[in-house]
Amino acid sequence: MNWQAIRSIYTFEMARFFRTLTQSFISPVISTSLYFVVFGAAIGSRIQEVDGVSYGAFIVPGLIMLTVMTQAISNASFGIYFPKFMGTIYELLSAPVNFLEIVLGYVGAAATKALFIGVVILITSAFFVDLQIMHPFAMVAFLLLTCVSFSLFGFIIGIWAQNFEQLQLIPLLVVTPLVFLGGSFYSISMLPPIWQTVTLFNPVVYLISGFRWAFFGISDVPIGLSLLAIAAFSGLCLIAVWWIFKSGWRIRK
């Protein structure tokens, strides 16, 4: 393993993040606060408790997941797309590094940024609602797995994208709807039966449900299934990334 290279990529990417720390930090705090004002206070005051949890607290896990997923994807996709766009990827390709080292560097940095923002939102939330975390270890595990797997997914998008429009396409057309329909703001038991079944095909449901379980001990789907879902998603992303580097798809001419 070329640890030096992993560290170099990681610190180089993190430096980009710290250069724009204010934006990276302030925008999630503001958007989270807005969600709390709109959903928590305005709408939430008219909604009774969901499964014994106040609505304001109920949306916290979903809100964190929502931001973590989108941040992980955008950080990782941009992180690898930018060198492709600028042409600086020649250096990665000619360096004595293998695919695993490149992925560890880029995905590690993207996941760290997403995790950082996730924690910021968690702290912000604590100012609005009383939070309890029943299973802290599970909470951390879910958060970490989500950061990593969605960063991997973002990495794949970044390699696939051939222009800035495509870079935005998947997050906008696929990820945002899946996340919003994944039960961030509601329990899927609130849906009509037919839609409950449809929802079960949305992988994000399993993540949000599992994450919410870590907080309140309540979930829409069994916790084991949630873990399996995220493990399967990470596995698929890893295989895809491995194939990309093996075949040189959209990287090597």
Place this chain on the structure above:
Amino acid sequence: MAAILSVRDLIKRYDDGFEALKGVTLDIEKGEILALLGPNGAGKTTLISTICGITEGTSGSVTVGGHDIVKGYRAARSMIGLVPQEINLEPFERVLNTVRFSRGLFGKPKNEAHIEKILRQLSLWDKKDNRIMELSGGMKRRVLIAKALSHEPEVLFLDEPTAGVDVELRKDMWEIVADLKSHGTTIILTTHYIEEAEAIADRIGVIAKGELLLVEEKQALMTRMGQKQLQIDLVEPVTDLPAALGTYDLEITDEGNSVLYTYDTRRERTGITALLAALAKQGMIMRDLQTRQSSLEDIFVGLVAEDAA
């Protein structure tokens, strides 16, 4: 001396069937400067990209310092520094950081002293905290060289280092190359400026349409391939050449005041003695004689044209 870089029957065929490299075989010795000359699209960049791992060859093999570039890619690539043709740099990054990054990426431990030495050598030290986008084109090219040198490579590839660069910077670049050579770095550079190859290379390879037409010592190449011209200035101007001189490749120039004789140095007999005797016999009195060696450019144009024919 042992070859530090060895290319064997390297073929690069793209999916659409286009062959960018048609079986290139080349050995480069440690410490030499090889210039690869060729027109645009000849395969110079493809050859470099394949050796450096940016593109994959279709068949054939390449070893660097005895390490195969596929099986031993780590060892092979660690020895190589690449300065690409395009100025590919992150505009918002600072000079020092990008150079540090390159060193780390190639697996070398931190060495600030080495990085300072390179930046000073390339007159970049006082720009070390500048963002890349604040630098001039020439400075950016130096940053690319600094990045390539940051991990102390033994073989340095310079892909058209002076394309679109002003004369002064070009001369600077040549000095940098000479300095690197004096420190034992092997350098392969591509160029389509003949004068560049002529000025700095030890050996010259000519590549056209994916084929390496020849690789030869610069001097030997120029002597071997060189045509020479003998200019004979006459006391009395002439309008026509006597029929007796019809067997010589002669041309009247300078309004009849001189005669130009083109001959091939490769021939055993250049025919100069006989020509001069013949001229004297015709009563043409010579005032002066001078010879001119054809430049590498003439040779190059001749070779590529020959190949195209």
